[in-house]
Every structure is written in structure tokens, then in C-alpha cells.
């Protein structure tokens with residue numbers, strides 16, 4: 034008897050609450066100093082067998098995810114294009130990337146020795162998807178404490194100019 | 203024991219009933235029981251999906267405009283228009299303060315009433331939405347790419363700017379009529395000498411089709427009645443404008459009795475094309491005036507205010523064929539024209555019947571000079587000659603009528619708390635639905651145009667009472683959404699609105715959403731205080747003014763350590779947001795600032811003034827949760843004593 038009563042009471046309470054439950058969720062919305070995903074994901078993506086940081090790792094096959102599928106770089110650096118790229122970089126990237134020193138994000142100096150041109154372009158043009166689904170970009174996001182690589186809405190042409198500028202560094 | 207079980211069982215049952223649907227077990231007057239119909243399904247917009255319509259509700263005494271989705275009734279945004287808005291810094295930032303300049307000085311509040319969306323060829327085009335400030339007469343234009351107020355023009359010679367802001371078929375004019383007549387020009391005179399001495403100005407504000415810029419083309423100086431609401435002619439009556447009047451008695455005290463004496467007041471029919479011609483040919487009288495014209499520029503992110511010194515006035519008796527009075531019973535409120543332009547509906551708020559005038563008959567009466575006397579030199583047409591028909595005893599206290607484009611009209615009744623659907627031409631009542639409670643205006647998206655989207659009707663109720671959970675003496679006003687696609691109106695949804703909506707304008711979502719701006723291009727930022735490259739971030743002193751040229755990007759300010767500020771300085775934070783992506787604003791809050799915060803959109807520059815009063819090291823931070831490292835988005839200003847020799851310095855990181 035008691036058991037029946039208890040369970041009835043429980044059903045009653047559950048049903049009463051069922052539509053008012055929303056209020057409780059609010060509390061876990063925002064927490065100071067929270068670093069989402071960082072701890073959780075690091076175990077899964079960090080390569081346990083090496084101590085090389087993702088920013089220093091070399092991957093010259095991965096083309097990344099995004100609009101750029103294939104990009105052949107001519108042997109000669111196009112200096113005019115690189116100069117345009119530097120202008121774009123100054124206004125849209127410098128706030129987070131110093132050319133030769135780690136800042137909010139990694140330094141681009143020597144980046145073409147570590148990454149494919151396609152991967153770099155896709156990182157610039159499609160950072161949300163890259164840091165979500167590309168293993169290398171995802172690992173970078175974790176290394177940089179969840180600080181996002183901003184989508185600065187460059188055109189493909191501008192991104193290409195920035196890439197040319199990176200070649201001069 | 204048994205009793206206890208019974209109680210529990212019934213508790214379970216009650217819980218089940220109450221939990222999600224409060225239809226069945228309440229008074230019949232409450233709702234129509236969501237489960238009995240498919241009302242819930244009709245208003246359900248699945249997570250991630252979009253509403254079918256935008257609806258813009260005036261905020262009344264909030265001074266603003268709120269944006270809702272229909273049919274869900276979800277509120278998306280409050281657009282600050284006539285009121286300071288600490289949420290974004292509108293009216294507090296140095297860039298936007300000039301928006302509130304008037305001939306009375308800085309007026310950071312108003313009472314916003316009737317929004318109307320721009321049109322081309324009688325159809326909503328979604329370029330701009332206009333709204334009137336009732337108290338200190340002003341008209342605002344809101345850009346529907348950015349959903350920001352971009353222009354406010356003050357109206358001289360006006361007071362209680364209520365028969366506003368309604369738009370002609372091609373947005374040639376925004377029209378604004380004065381509710382309160384006043385001495386023109388203003389002067390020191392006995393109030394009791396009102397009659398015959400006060401004037402009612404009807405302002406025709408032209409709109410530049412490229413830029414949207416407003417300018418007062420002319421003011422028609424009418425007799426000193428109260429001009430309550432107005433409506434442009436449509437289609438065949440395009441070129442005319444109609445205004446309801448009350449207090450044709452010209453009483454100046456105890457108006458609630460004294461201005462309800464006349465059996466009929468007037469609808470004033472104004473042929474603005476004739477007046478436009480007259481004015482274009484040099485007609486009218488320029489009179490000295492003083493009114494503010496405030497414009498916000500999207501490239502400089504800066505408002506500027508200009509005082510205009512002259513206005514062109516037109517005496518209606520000097521322009522033959524321009525103005526006529528249509529007698530209309532008992533203090534008409536809403537003045538509505540059907541989508542064909544033939545019917546002009548006067549909602550006589552103290553009358554038992556609805557009066558409908560015929561545009562064709564009006565033209566005929568004018569042509570045949572069938573006048574029934576005149577008032578202040580303006581011909582009065584004979585009531586019987588212009589009457590198209592009456593809707594007999596449809597309800598009590600009619601306020602306003604909307605149209606569905608299928609030959610039906612929907613009138614709101616304040617006193618009898620109902621919406622009545624009736625047929626144009628036959629005047630028969632087709633349906634009536636109670637509303638909760640005391641409805642003011644109603645709105646059908648596109649209802650003000652030649653082509654209404656006749657699917658929904660929204661009732662804007664004045665009284666809420668028990669409709670929602672009680673929240674103390676003050677309640678938000680309630681809106682009610684009806685499906686009007688069938689023969690009978692069907693109540694779908696109650697939803698709360700903000701402030702006191704006096705009217706709303708709705709438009710199909712696909713017309714607007716493709717144009718909505720996602721961010722401002724940094725390259726187009728022409729603000730004189732912008733910092734376009736992080737390398738240019740700096741601090742400069744000019745006497746006791748300190749100008750901090752700061753940039754933001756996730757998640758830091760440059761610079762974030764500033765020293766050399768002194769007590770007594772006036773510190774300007776000129777902040778440029780370097781993000782170039784959708785929905786990444788940064789906020790800026792400074793401890794002890796006597797104004798507000800700033801919310802800076804990507805690519806935008808805004809300026810906040812801070813006057814430090816105490817020595818110390820004072821933090822500032824970003825208020826918008828911008829990234830996982832948002833909590834780290836902060837900085838310090840060191841404030842030294844007024845007589846200190848501390849030099850200015852600033853930094854970010856080690857540099």
C-alpha cells in the first residue's frame with residue numbers, strides 16, 4: 034500500500050513538474066573561467082606517443098575541409114600579391130597573429146613547411162568547420178585554450194594573397 | 203488510507219490536465235483549448251526554423267519598436283528609437299547622442315505609436331520602417347537592413363504627433379498630423395482663446411528614394427481640431443490622404459465631455475497632389491521655425507544633428523480643390539482605407555454604427571459642388587452624398603479597421619472587447635470573436651497596403667488582467683493572434699508585448715531576411731575615431747581630455763593596460779570591433795561610468811565617456827559572452843591624482 038502511494042505521489046510530482054522544468058536549466062548556462070571541450074577532448078585527440086605540440090607538428094598531406102580542394106603554388110613568389118596580402122593581414126589578422134611570435138594564435142612564419150596550402154586556405158576561409166572536424170585544427174583549438182580562430186570573411190582572393198604573404202615570412 | 207489514495211489519484215489526474223494545456227478546466231472565456239483544435243500546431247515553429255512573418259510592434263511609452271515573429275509570437279529584438287537604451291549604448295554613446303537633439307534640447311524619451319513600412323506601387327518593399335514620436339513631435343526612420351534607427355526629424359508647429367506616421371503608395375511622403383492644436387507661431391496667450399486661434403498642422407514629409415532622407419515638404423495649416431489618425435488613399439484614391447478629427451467643438455477644457463458634443467466630426471480629405479503642384483509652383487508661405495533633423499550615417503557610425511530654421515506652410519483655403527470635410531459620426535478614431543482605395547472607414551468611437559464613405563461618391567460630390575456649408579473656409583460635403591454604407595451595430599467603441607485583401611474588413615471594438623469581421627460592400631457582419639481584453643488596434647501583415655497578406659490578424663489588447671501569471675500591479679500588454687484564412691476567425695495564441703503597442707506593421711519574412719546585414723565591413727568604417735589597424739591603437743591627451751583608441755577582437759582589448767589618466771580627466775574610449783563575422787559583438791563596461799555600456803557590432807566604432815573621480819586602478823571588461831575566453835576579456839586603467847606627473851602609457855601583452 035505504502036509503495037503504491039509513494040509511486041503515485043512520485044508520478045504526480047513528476048507530471049506536475051514536467052512542464053515547469055525549464056527554469057532549472059538556466060543555472061548551467063554560464064560559468065566563470067569555464068573552458069569547454071578543452072579537458073574532455075584533449076584525451077581523445079592528443080597523440081600520446083609524441084610530445085610535439087599541434088602547432089609545431091608537420092602534416093604535408095592533409096588538405097583540410099573547405100572550399101579549396103587543390104592549389105598548386107608557382108615556384109616564384111608573386112611579390113605584388115604578397116604585398117596585398119600583408120595589408121589584409123595587418124587589418125584583419127594582426128590582432129591575433131604576430132608574424133613571428135605566438136600570440137592569441139600561432140605565428141605564420143614557416144607555416145608552409147608545416148601545412149599544405151589548401152589546409153591554410155581552408156583554415157582561413159572555413160575556421161568553424163575546420164576546428165570542429167579537422168583533427169589538426171581541432172588539436173590547435175585545444176592547444177590555444179579554446180580561443181577561436183576568427184572567420185574574418187575574407188574572399189578567396191584575399192585569402193590567397195595572405196597565403197602569398199605567408200610565403201615571404 | 204483509501205481517502206489518501208483517492209486524493210493522490212485525483213492529484214495525478216489534475217497534474218495531467220494542468221501540466222501542459224490550461225484549456226479545458228478553465229472558464230469558457232479562456233482560450234479555445236489548444237488540444238481541441240490544431241491551434242498549437244499552427245503556431246509551432248520547430249527549433250531552428252523561421253517564422254513566416256516579421257511583425258514590428260510600436261512600444262508606446264517605451265519609445266521603441268519591438269520585432270516579433272508570426273505565428274510563433276517570439277520576440278527577436280527591441281529596436282531603440284526614441285528612448286535611450288543602455289543595452290547597446292544608444293543615446294549614451296557619443297556617436298548616438300545627437301539622435302535625441304530637439305528644439306527643446308536633449309529629449310531621451312518619447313511615446314512611439316504607429317509604425318508603417320515603406321512601399322513601392324502600393325506593395326511593401328521592406329526598405330525602411332517609419333514611426334512617430336507622439337510627445338515631442340518627431341518621425342523616425344529605421345533601416346531594415348540593419349534594424350537601426352538612422353534618422354529622426356522633429357516637427358515644428360505640432361503637438362501630440364498622433365495621426366502619424368503613414369506612408370503613401372510609393373513612399374513619396376510620410377505623413378504626420380498634430381493631435382493637439384496649438385498657437386502658430388507659439389506665443390503667450392490665454393488658453394480660453396483657443397477657439398479660432400489655434401492651428402492644426404498636417405506635415406507632409408518627403409522621402410528621398412535613394413537615401414531615405416526625410417525633409418518637410420510642406421505643412422498644411424488646418425483649423426484647430428484634433429487630428430486623430432490618418433490613412434493614405436490607395437490605388438484609385440492614391441494622391442489623397444484622409445484624417446479623422448475630433449473636438450471640432452474646439453473645446454480647451456474637460457475635453458472628455460466638451461469635445462463629444464457634436465453629433466458629427468469630420469474626416470478631412472486632402473488632395474496632396476494638388477498641394478504638391480501648388481508648392482512646386484512657388485505656392486505657400488515660408489515661416490521661421492526651429493526644428494532638429496538628426497541623421498545617423500552607416501559608414502561613419504555617427505549621428506549628426508542640424509537645426510532647420512524654416513518651414514513651408516500652406517493655407518488650405520488658398521488652394522482650390524485641395525481639402526474637403528466629410529461629416530463622420532461621433533469622434534472617429536481610426537481612419538482606414540481599403541486596399542482598392544474605394545472605401546474610407548471612420549471608426550466613430552462613440553457611435554453605434556461604423557461609417558463607410560465612398561471615394562467615388564466623394565469625387566462626384568466635389569465635382570457637382572454638393573456642399574453643406576463650410577468650416578473656416580473649407581467646404582463640407584453632405585454626409586448622405588458621400589456615404590457608402592454603414593455597418594449596423596457591430597459592437598461598442600470601434601477603434602480601427604484592417605483588411606485581408608479578400609473583400610473583408612476586421613474592426614476592433616474597445617468597449618465590447620471583440621474583433622468583428624464584416625464584408626465590404628454588403629456591410630454584413632460575418633463573424634465576431636472576443637478578445638482579452640479591450641483591444642486597441644489590430645494588424646494584418648501588409649494590411650496597410652494594396653496587397654495584404656490575409657492570413658493572420660493580431661489584436662493588440664490594452665488590458666491584460668488575469669491572462670498571464672501576475673507580475674505585480676504592472677503587466678505587459680497582451681497580443682492575440684487569429685488565423686483568418688477561413689470563414690471564421692480562429693484564436694491561436696496569446697503573447698505578451700513590450701511597452702504599449704498602439705499599432706504594428708507586418709511583412710512576409712522572405713522580403714526582409716535576405717537583405718539583413720550580418721556585419722559592418724571594417725574597410726568601410728569612416729568613423730573619425732576608428733582604429734582600423736591594431737597597430738594604431740593608442741592613447742592621446744588633449745588638455746584634460748584623454749582619447750583611448752582601442753580595438754577589440756576575441757578575446758582582448760588593445761591596449762588593455764593604460765596608465766597616466768588623472769582624476770578630473772574626461773576619458774573617451776573610442777572602441778572599434780575588429781571582428782568580421784556575423785553575431786560577434788563585444789561589449790564594453792567601465793566601473794563607475796555614469797552613462798551605460800557599449801555594445802559594438804563587428805566593424806563598428808562606438809565611443810563612451812568616463813570621468814574618473816577616484817584614484818586607483820580600475821577595471822573594464824567585455825559584457826558580451828564572446829568566446830570561451832570571454833571572462834579573460836578585461837583590462838585596467840590606472841588613475842593618478844589630479845596633480846600627478848604620470849605620463850600616458852599603454853600596452854597589451856609584453857610589448
Ligand SMILES: [Cu+2]
Nearest residue numbers: 788824828835
Ligand atoms: Cu568580448
